[in-house]
Amino acid sequence: MTLSLNSTLKLPNGIILKNRIAKSAMSENMASKNHCANSRFATLYRRWANGGAGLLISGNIMIDSRYLGEPNNIVLEKGRSNEAIREWTRAGTENGTHLWAQLNHPGKQSPKFLSKEPVAPSAIALKAPLDRMFNTPRELTNEEIEEIIERFATAAKLAKDLGFTGVQIHGAHGYLVSQFLSPHHNRRSDKWGGSLENRMRFVVSIYKAIRDAVGLEFPIAIKINSADFQKGGFSQEDSMEVVKVLSELGMDLIEISGGSYESQEMMGTTKKESTRKREAYFADYCEQVRKIVKTPIMLTGGFRSLKGMNEALEQEACDLVGLGRSLVLNPEFPNQLMAGEDVKSEVHFLTTGWKIMDNIFPLEITWYTQQIHRMGKGLDPKPKMSVKASVLYTLISMGVDGLKRVRG
Template sequence: MTNSTPPQKNADRVTPLSRPLSILPGISVKNRLFKSAMSEQLADRNHVPTKELIHLYRTWAKGGTGLLVTGNVMIDRTALGEPRNVVLDEESDPSLFRKWAEAGRQNSTQIWMQLNHPGKQIPNFLSTEPVAPSAVPLGNGLEKTFNCPRELTQDEIVNIIRKFAWSAAQAKEFGFTGIQIHAAHGYLINQFLSPHHNRRNDQWGGTLENRLRFLREVYSAIRGAVGKDFPVGIKLNSADFQKGGFSEEDSMQVLQTLQSEGINLIEISGGNYENPSMVGANVRESTIKREAYFLDYAEKARARLQIPVVVTGGFRSAAAMEAALTSKAVDMIGLARPLAVDPHLTHKLLSDGNHKIALKKLTTGIPSLDFMAMLDVTWYEQQLARIGSGKPAKPNMSAWASVLKTLASVSLLSFQRRRA
């Protein structure tokens, strides 16, 4: 059984969601729906795209979404956030990336590659010594599964910047239509921005200007590699929601700096592994009513920016999405988990102004187990695997089934690595 396009109530309905958006002269997105990055975990053992990953993006492209952002593609195969991350480096097979890009461009769709480096957010079964701006371990119980990082040297920082640029140039060559820099959710660039995680006393740390230097250098190198007429966007935290971390005030200054330097689109998110606000942790009741987790921040940012702004997290109904666009708080609506449950959701939202999707609360009833298995992430990865295999998503899959599958997978991987 495959995922088929659903019947449409009114395919010609004109709404704020259906209007195209210009990104650069001659480059536009056909509608205001933006598939935000999700971890797919659909690379093979060599960390290149599989046929399942390619099929997944072809399905999403046929589903009508205007812009698809890939799950985080790592720029260095020695620094993986998860076991089956895609990696784009000198050892990667170009043919499979070309097929991935071609699948994502179907149906006049934009497909942007998200580039990332995890920094210290690498599980200890993948790395005994991760790297970070400073030797500051993750907290909130994560120190049990993530090793304390080693501080990056100057030469290593410069080399990572070079890798970002190299991967971006290859993505353009392979047919991806844009790049998104992942500077959110506690990964390496976000670690540099955070005064909690970045305690350096050289040109890469201390003041916001210094903490921002790494991101500016990454962006500058990428821009130099792809040219001024190729879209480059960024995913940035509104805040880390962590004591002593990257603040809303810092974030506003970063946005304005990036705009002045030519970034083409900004996606707003928030949180990190220690405080996962991006998946709805500690959300206020007023936020739930508006659906979008970071809409208040977006409204403030929108008043200072001229480039497109995207908010991801919380949107569930066509009505709330249209209201956010009409209010001018955002220019695009970011969707992630809803598209993992229904890859054709965009068709339904565009054709029916009353359409909404409900996502169930995921829990085994044992919070520590949910946290250890990263249930809010892995359950959705398993949905993506089903779609990639040509099966329908399974919205009623139990939390217990997901956790058991995750633990079995991690145990198998750890065993294989011990045997290697």
């Protein structure tokens, strides 16, 4: 059968996605002060749902209000009322769309201004210059690890009850699950560290706890690194073994990404020209994984054109195409692609024109976050929005002290 973006996808548990396009997770960073949803989430996700994607995955939803990745994260935990999420999930599931909650714990990647004492598998600091932004973490106790596993399960059950149609475990980009998998970040000598079997025990336990909480028919996915791209870190060989184990356990969808704060492969800035021309950053890895697992694979990173996406599907590099920034700049992109229009992603290189400013300011975060916030207010994105104006706006809204907090 020849696959195209318009083809449906049946997951292992029988759930059917209406097409092969998914919005990958991007942090909205616009929760209310109490870390609850508000009407802007419904406005934003209604726009994306009607844009045509078969699956929308939320930005980071934290499982513990004590440990946040960003100041305006949504939190799902026991004892916290978050009924406003129902408006969000109703809007995000319009048009036959699935909306899944991405569940996360940042581990050591919780900034200094949010966590005086972050936690991690081991007390290993992030390398310079990130050590200026993130405090050295405290090693988790066995009891705390078990509590975090239970928190993932609790958050998943809450997500189901509030109208999300699935959940995704964030196991990539250097957050806590990723930290446990990495021999660089995880130097424990107990059952949670050492061998790969021990290092994957955390994510395996999370999956099993969530499955017990939500049942067999509710989709559970994971976002996992193909590798950390860091010396002594999580390797491709390790990744393939973890993916194989999770697939055999019954994971419904596996999204492949790569890198971390310390090695930002997920942004594509270090990729070879030949890889960029092929568009999919991690396609070679996915083709190898497809030989050893039956679970559907979602590939995110680098897709820019209908041709590139269809080639990835036809060559069986993936089952689902993940798009992120492209949908921020053009929420109608999926509809246009599936109509066969000659449309390309509007993602482009961001620069202020000043190298020093580009190096010290997180342009890829602030500029795209402002676009997301525009859509949350019911406005159209502005692909040609001035990068300098974006920097100025951020400085005015955050102040100099706020910028110091972002940059460390």
